[in-house]
Amino acid sequence: MNDRQRKRTLSCKGVARAVFHSGRLVRTLPLLALLLALTACARGGVAPSAFGGGSGTKSDPYLIATEAYLRDIAAAPQLYKGKYFLQTADIKLNGDWKPIGDAAYYREFSGRFDGNGHRITGLTIREDSNGCGSLFGFIGYGGEVRNLIVETSPEGVAPLDWDTRVGIIAAFNRGLIENCITRGRVVNASVAGGTTACNDGTVKNCVNHTVIASNGVCSYFSAGGIAGEISDVLTGTTGLITGCTNYGSITAESNAGGIVAENIGTVQDCVNHGPVSAKGSVFGIYAGGVAGTNRTLIARCRNTGTIRASGLGSGLIKGKK
Numbered sequence: 176m177n178d179r180q181r182k183r184t185l186s187c188k189g190v191a192r193a194v195f196h197s198g199r200l201v202r203t204l205p206l207l208a209l210l211l212a213l214t215a216c217a218r219g220g221v222a223p224s225a226f227g228g229g230s231g232t233k234s235d236p237y238l239i240a241t242e243a244y245l246r247d248i249a250a251a252p253q254l255y256k257g258k259y260f261l262q263t264a265d266i267k268l269n270g271d272w273k274p275i276g277d278a279a280y281y282r283e284f285s286g287r288f289d290g291n292g293h294r295i296t297g298l299t300i301r302e303d304s305n306g307c308g309s310l311f312g313f314i315g316y317g318g319e320v321r322n323l324i325v326e327t328s329p330e331g332v333a334p335l336d337w338d339t340r341v342g343i344i345a346a347f348n349r350g351l352i353e354n355c356i357t358r359g360r361v362v363n364a365s366v367a368g369g370t371t372a373c374n375d376g377t378v379k380n381c382v383n384h385t386v387i388a389s390n391g392v393c394s395y396f397s398a399g400g401i402a403g404e405i406s407d408v409l410t411g412t413t414g415l416i417t418g419c420t421n422y423g424s425i426t427a428e429s430n431a432g433g434i435v436a437e438n439i440g441t442v443q444d445c446v447n448h449g450p451v452s453a454k455g456s457v458f459g460i461y462a463g464g465v466a467g468t469n470r471t472l473i474a475r476c477r478n479t480g481t482i483r484a485s486g487l488g489s490g491l492i493k494g495k496k
Contacts, residue, residue: 231258236289240264245275245295252276252284257317260288268297268328274312278340278347279305283315285350290323298343298359299328301335307346308334308364314376318350327359327385337396338365340372340403343385348414349376358384365396366403366436369423374402374414374440385423396428397436397467400449405440406471414440421447428455430467433478438466443474452483460484 226247227238236259239245245266248255252275276284288311300308307313309332310325325343332341340346341364343357348371357369366372369383378401389396397403400421405414421433430436433447442465453462461467464478 227263229259229261231255231260233259233287236261236287238263239288240266242266242268246273248284248286249273249275251282252286252313253282255284255286256315258286260286262288262290262293262295262323265294265296268295268299270299271302272298272300272310274300274305274307274309274346276311276313276315277305277307278313279307281313283313283318283349284311285315285318287319288323289319289321290355292322292324294324294326296326297328298325298332299330300332300341301330306336306339308332308339308341308361309343309346309372311345313347314345314350314352316349316376319353320344320355321351321353322355324356324358326357327361329360331360331362332364333360333362334364337363340364341367342371342373342402343369343383344381345371346373347371348374348378351377351379352381353377353379355381356384357381359386361385361387361398363389364398364403367396367398367427368400368402368404368435369421370401370419372403374405374416374435377415377417378402378419379415380418382419383421383423387423388426389428396455397430398425398427399432399435399437399467400425400447400451401445402435404437405435405442406438416440416442417444419445421445421449423449425449426452426454427462427467429453429460431462431484432467433464433480433482434466434476436467438469438473439471441472441474442466442469442476443472445476447476447478447480450481450483454483454485 229237369385431453462484
């Protein structure tokens with residue numbers, strides 16, 4: 176076992192024992208660094224040296240080349256606010272994925288992750304993930320994910336709990352998602368999007384090929400090619416989707432949109448090429464080439480996909496602008 180592996184496998188108890196039973200270490204380690212190390216360990220974090228290199232600054236980002244490094248970030252995403260990450264190789268995920276951050280406990284990822292054009296493949300989510308079914312559960316204010324390609328496994332993202340927000344990149348986005356490509360399969364969610372489920376931030380120049388298909392289990396299932404919902408009426412935030420394209424097939428039990436299912440923000444310069452279908456037994460089933468329902472602004476968008484809606488009070492919004 177090399178030094179880096181020892182650092183990665185050292186337990187919390189082992190850290191405390193090493194600190195308090197080595198007089199040399201106690202004398203030479205600054206108190207602040209000691210407290211930070213113990214705090215990170217208690218929260219499930221890892222020492223920065225456990226990554227592939229870097230110090231987390233813009234000019235010297237943490238280097239991410241393995242699944243283990245990604246899971247280290249997911250263990251305590253709140254510890255990396257303002258830190259920079261650079262992916263340096265394609266990464267294949269194995270087994271069920273625990274999202275990086277979640278809304279249930281307000282564990283936001285507010286770092287800056289640059290995929291550098293690399294892929295993350297094999298995304299699979301079946302178990303409960305605190306309401307999030309995505310690579311990043313919660314991208315907070317100031318957080319960024321860019322230049323990344325994410326693909327699901329053949330099983331796709333199919334959480335057992337239907338009351339889950341599903342987006343391939345993020346379940347909740349309050350930061351920036353830019354220049355990302357998503358592919359794969361999504362089944363079962365209360366709100367789903369090819370890029371993000373709930374967007375209170377900005378999604379820019381993203382492309383989705385993900386197939387989103389309701390399994391008919393839940394009575395409320397909204398789905399969009401890029402996002403399920405834009406903006407949050409409870410917090411008053413206003414989200415933006417700009418320059419995005421959808422090729423994926425979208426099917427929902429409630430509202431369905433080629434770009435977004437429910438828009439309370441701004442959608443501009445977007446194109447949908449995928450078929451859109453909304454069908455269900457509840458009142459008010461809407462499908463749209465760009466948006467299933469729209470309360471605010473759609474500008475310079477167009478749709479080439481087929482649109483279908485069936486159900487009591489169903490309607491079509493072709494979205495050719």
